[in-house]
Amino acid sequence: MLMGGLHPPNPMSGNSDKIDDLRRRKSKSQSGGGQNRISAQHAKGKMTARERIEQMLDPDSFSEVDALVEHRCRDFDMDRNVIPGDGVVCGHGTIDGRLIYCFAQDFTVYGGSLGEMHGLKICKILDMAVKTGAPVIGLNDSGGARIQEGVASLGSYAEIFFRNVRSSGVIPQISVIMGPCAGGAVYSPAITDFVIMVEDTSHMFITGPEVIKTVTNEEVGFEELGGASTHATKSGVTHFTAKDDEGALEIVRDLVGLIPSNNLQKAPVSESNDPLDRKCESLDSLVPEDPSIPYDILEVIEEVLDSRSFLEIQDGFAPNIIIGLGRLGGQSIGVVANQPMHLAGCLDIDASVKAARFVRFCDAFNIPLLTFVDVPGFLPGASQEWGGIIRHGAKLLYAFAEATVPKLTVITRKAYGGAYDVMSSKHIRGDYNIAWPTAELAVMGAEGAVQIIHRRRIANSRNPEQERERLVDDYEEAFANPYKAAALGYIDDVVMPSETRAVLVKALGAILEKEEPRPEKKHGNIPL
Ligand code: HXC
Numbered sequence: 001m002l003m004g005g006l007h008p009p010n011p012m013s014g015n016s017d018k019i020d021d022l023r024r025r026k027s028k029s030q031s032g033g034g035q036n037r038i039s040a041q042h043a044k045g046k047m048t049a050r051e052r053i054e055q056m057l058d059p060d061s062f063s064e065v066d067a068l069v070e071h072r073c074r075d076f077d078m079d080r081n082v083i084p085g086d087g088v089v090c091g092h093g094t095i096d097g098r099l100i101y102c103f104a105q106d107f108t109v110y111g112g113s114l115g116e117m118h119g120l121k122i123c124k125i126l127d128m129a130v131k132t133g134a135p136v137i138g139l140n141d142s143g144g145a146r147i148q149e150g151v152a153s154l155g156s157y158a159e160i161f162f163r164n165v166r167s168s169g170v171i172p173q174i175s176v177i178m179g180p181c182a183g184g185a186v187y188s189p190a191i192t193d194f195v196i197m198v199e200d201t202s203h204m205f206i207t208g209p210e211v212i213k214t215v216t217n218e219e220v221g222f223e224e225l226g227g228a229s230t231h232a233t234k235s236g237v238t239h240f241t242a243k244d245d246e247g248a249l250e251i252v253r254d255l256v257g258l259i260p261s262n263n264l265q266k267a268p269v270s271e272s273n274d275p276l277d278r279k280c281e282s283l284d285s286l287v288p289e290d291p292s293i294p295y296d297i298l299e300v301i302e303e304v305l306d307s308r309s310f311l312e313i314q315d316g317f318a319p320n321i322i323i324g325l326g327r328l329g330g331q332s333i334g335v336v337a338n339q340p341m342h343l344a345g346c347l348d349i350d351a352s353v354k355a356a357r358f359v360r361f362c363d364a365f366n367i368p369l370l371t372f373v374d375v376p377g378f379l380p381g382a383s384q385e386w387g388g389i390i391r392h393g394a395k396l397l398y399a400f401a402e403a404t405v406p407k408l409t410v411i412t413r414k415a416y417g418g419a420y421d422v423m424s425s426k427h428i429r430g431d432y433n434i435a436w437p438t439a440e441l442a443v444m445g446a447e448g449a450v451q452i453i454h455r456r457r458i459a460n461s462r463n464p465e466q467e468r469e470r471l472v473d474d475y476e477e478a479f480a481n482p483y484k485a486a487a488l489g490y491i492d493d494v495v496m497p498s499e500t501r502a503v504l505v506k507a508l509g510a511i512l513e514k515e516e517p518r519p520e521k522k523h524g525n526i527p528l
Helices: 014-030 035-043 049-056 116-132 151-167 183-191 209-216 222-226 228-235 245-258 281-285 297-304 349-364 382-387 389-402 417-422 446-453 455-460 464-479 483-487 497-511
Strands: 063-065 088-095 098-105 136-140 173-177 180-182 194-198 203-205 240-242 311-313 321-328 331-338 369-375 407-416 432-435 440-442
Touching: 049 088, 049 098, 049 136, 049 245, 063 116, 088 116, 088 245, 098 116, 116 136, 116 151, 136 183, 151 183, 173 183, 173 245, 180 183, 183 203, 194 228, 194 245, 203 222, 209 222, 222 228, 228 240, 240 245, 245 311, 245 321, 281 297, 281 497, 297 321, 297 331, 297 369, 297 407, 297 497, 321 349, 321 497, 331 349, 349 369, 349 389, 369 417, 382 389, 389 417, 407 417, 407 497, 432 497, 440 464, 446 455, 446 464, 455 464
Parallel strands: 098 136, 136 173, 173 194, 180 203, 194 240, 331 369, 369 407, 407 432, 407 440
Antiparallel strands: 063 088, 088 098, 311 321, 321 331
């Protein structure tokens, strides 16, 4: 008998019960909705939540948090079906040795639906990620708000949205859509920095096909309405698509390798095996003599950046502008480039919005920007004007002007009109702006300009066609070159295309540590 009347613990009886109890609880949590539902998940070509986490993280690096959380709903007989973990697997682990926080919704438990506690588990992960300055990755596979839990479910959603917004620009947030993601549930991924969708098995929409049919009589299938390819090409909601779960998780790992863990860190640098002064011979003959003939700006990007380092983002949406992350001399860098192969590289509404958000991401996370310019202007047309090209185009202008990260700009050919100013020009604080000898910096192209300033002269001439051609030649001689801008210091140098990589590597080294304070403010008022 011990003091206070306590018996010493008997290791063979009471505690072993407790240990068994813990094992039972953990095992129930781990098996989710049971083997039948797991098999159904596999039959759809989908991995389970735990398999996905294992696949995404470094081997054996995952530590689970809140495996024993339970819902506390007492309606609809819910108290008879309590599964520890409540349909979402949460925790932390590493990717290439770097800490990340993650959650994976478990479709085998109430269809991955988000109830009060399920949502609060995700909130805890988002809070931990911010406290520790680590990226957060959400693997979404859910029937949306848990119907039985009503407003408690909506409350938890809003708690998540609030945290997504508060963390925006503080830690990178990545959403992978690996099943349904419907209704208001789409708004968490929409706020995060990157969305990755799996082809055929993931769908995102605010209202599904049945509701649409009831309300508008419009008939549209799941895939066409909100499948991966729809969001990759039509809406621009997703940044990447993957053939299967493995492919999507591989993209997460690639992406994490190119971005810092939080907004106080510098962008990652790695050893470059590609010679820093490598000549890009093929670029000297890439730009066609005829300015109306396109060429592929992707060739320029791939030639200039470190070999095989470029990860294109949103490649199926607004292809007239290319965005992506890559490395230059080992330094992680964001690339924005007009693509002459589509719409002659014009800026339209979608291209402006696509590039503007990317520029803001890079600026928020200290990733230098490299901009390639070949832009004949903003896309003309009533549909663009009525769609608001004025305010959407202004977003890109605003984003570049606001960005204080090191900014490199290369003008390869056309830099016309307002689009010249917008595309990271010197005037909106490009740090190092260069041009190729093929560059043309002007208010507009020769044909259009001559038509406006010499209309009367051409009309009154004895041979209008000959006169027009002569005036176009004169204009081209005067403006279709980079030397007027170079004389004014608007570009820092004119370089041979083949020298571009070597010049940019040096320039980046020279501006990497720049500081560019701006007036204190709560936040600006970007034209949304
Ligand atoms: C509770 C749900 C659920 C939900 C699915 N389940 N969705 N339980 N709340 N929202 C359960 C099902 O009852 C079923 O349970 C299991 O999950 C699998 O569902 P199935 O229908 O058998 O699977 P499948 O045929 O693959 O269809 C998946 C689905 C469909 C497309 C997601 O279940 C569906 O349409 N669900 C409802 C979607 C929805 O309307 N959600 C609310 C959106 S509004 P058993 O026990 O049979 O395995 C919203 C508001 C958010 O989310 C607001 C935030 C601001």
